[in-house]
Amino acid sequence: MTTRKATRYLEDGSSYTFTCTFTGYPVKKLEITGANSLPITCPRSDADIVCSISGKVYTVRVLAFDESKEGSYDCTMETEFINPVTSISSSSNEVKSIQLQYVKPSTTVLSVNKDIIQKGSSFTLTCVVEGYPQPEIPTLRKG
Numbered sequence: 001m002t003t004r005k006a007t008r009y010l011e012d013g014s015s016y017t018f019t020c021t022f023t024g025y026p027v028k029k030l031e032i033t034g035a036n037s038l039p040i041t042c043p044r045s046d047a048d049i050v051c052s053i054s055g056k057v058y059t060v061r062v063l064a065f066d067e068s069k070e071g072s073y074d075c076t077m078e079t080e081f082i083n084p085v086t087s088i089s090s091s092s093n094e095v096k097s098i099q100l101q102y103v104k105p106s107t108t109v110l111s112v113n114k115d116i117i118q119k120g121s122s123f124t125l126t127c128v129v130e131g132y133p134q135p136e137i138p139t140l141r142k143g
C-alpha cells in the first residue's frame with residue numbers, strides 16, 4: 001500500500017466513487033471526511049453524497065460534482081491497542097487521501113493581427129494552452 005495522495009480532475013456535474021477500507025481493533029473512532037474536512041456520515045443517501053457500508057468497506061459516491069465539493073477526501077481510524085490500517089481505493093490504486101479537483105470547462109479564442117503575408121511566405125503562430133484534460137486546439141483559416 002502506498003501513502004501518496006491521489007488527485008482526480010472532475011468536470012461539473014460528474015460523479016465519483018471511492019471506497020474506504022478499515023482494519024484494526026477495537027475501534028475507538030472511525031471517520032470519513034469530505035471537502036472542507038466536513039464529516040461524511042454513513043449510511044447516507046442524498047442529492048450530494050451516497051455512502052454505504054459492507055463489513056469493513058465503506059463506499060462513498062460524490063454526486064453532481066461542482067466547485068463546492070472540491071477538496072481532500074480522507075479516511076481515518078483510531079483504535080485502543082492495534083495500529084489501524086486505513087486506505088482509500090479508487091481506480092485500482094490504494095492511497096491515504098484523495099483530492100477531487102474541479103475542472104471548469106473553458107473556451108479561448110485567439111485572434112491575430114491582420115498582417116499581410118506574401119504568398120509562399122511562412123509565418124509562426126504560437127498558442128499556449130493549459131488544462132485538464134488536455135485541450136484540443138483546432139485551427140481555422142479564413143479566406
